[in-house]
Amino acid sequence: MNYLWFKAFHIVGVVAWFAGLFYIGRLFVYHREANEQPEPARTILQQQYQLMEKRLYKIIMTPGMVFTVIMAIAMLITAPELLKEPWLHAKLGLVALLVGYHHYCGRLIKQMEQGKFTWGSQQLRGLNEVPTIFLVVIVLLAVFKNQLPTDITAWAVLGMIVAFAAIIQLYARKRRLDQEKQAALNTDVSKMEGSAS
Numbered sequence: 001m002n003y004l005w006f007k008a009f010h011i012v013g014v015v016a017w018f019a020g021l022f023y024i025g026r027l028f029v030y031h032r033e034a035n036e037q038p039e040p041a042r043t044i045l046q047q048q049y050q051l052m053e054k055r056l057y058k059i060i061m062t063p064g065m066v067f068t069v070i071m072a073i074a075m076l077i078t079a080p081e082l083l084k085e086p087w088l089h090a091k092l093g094l095v096a097l098l099v100g101y102h103h104y105c106g107r108l109i110k111q112m113e114q115g116k117f118t119w120g121s122q123q124l125r126g127l128n129e130v131p132t133i134f135l136v137v138i139v140l141l142a143v144f145k146n147q148l149p150t151d152i153t154a155w156a157v158l159g160m161i162v163a164f165a166a167i168i169q170l171y172a173r174k175r176r177l178d179q180e181k182q183a184a185l186n187t188d189v190s191k192m193e194g195s196a197s
């Protein structure tokens with residue numbers, strides 16, 4: 001019975017952790033794009049995003065991760081025979097990588113604060129998709145366990161990577177065209193103002 005309680009709260013922890021992992025990636029993109037704004041909007045937006053990133057990391061993401069792991073350890077103490085399962089070994093490997101990604105996000109927050117950050121918004125959009133791939137594979141492993149169809153899973157991961165890359169490229173193209181249109185419009189307006197005065 002305890003096992004089921006731990007499992008239920010393990011899933012609650014996973015939901016909180018991933019809410020943070022998904023949102024932090026979005027905030028990084030907005031934070032980076034705030035550089036393109038004129039002053040004083042740039043400084044105001046950057047300070048606001050900095051604050052939101054730090055709070056999200058400290059108040060949601062890290063507690064979500066710790067809670068997920070504590071509940072997982074409680075499950076393993078209750079049912080230690082699980083430690084012999086190959087699916088769990090694979091899952092632990094992926095979770096270790098995910099924890100690495102979590103800490104990398106913490107490093108990015110510090111780099112942004114110190115103005116040492118060099119990534120572009122398109123690269124950040126790519127980085128933002130990393131947790132989705134982890135989520136899909138870890139959940140598949142947790143549900144299918146040793147029966148996981150590895151070929152379908154590998155194709156699904158590949159399909160996701162290709163789809164994300166294509167969507168990011170298309171969106172970048174759309175943004176570039178919108179910016180060019182806006183710049184042309186601004187030039188026309190200033191020409192009209194010039195000839196009116």
Ligand code: HEM
Binds near residue numbers: 010072092095098138
């Ligand atoms: C230290 C890391 C983790 C360990 C040791 C761990 C271990 C476990 C164990 C032992 C179960 C119970 C399996 C069962 O009763 O059938 C479980 C269930 C589950 N875990 Fe994890 N887990 C970890 C992290 C994660 C993460 C990061 C996710 C999500 C991305 C996740 C998603 C799930 C889900 C959805 C279930 C429910 C599966 C089911 O009942 O069919 N776990 N986990």
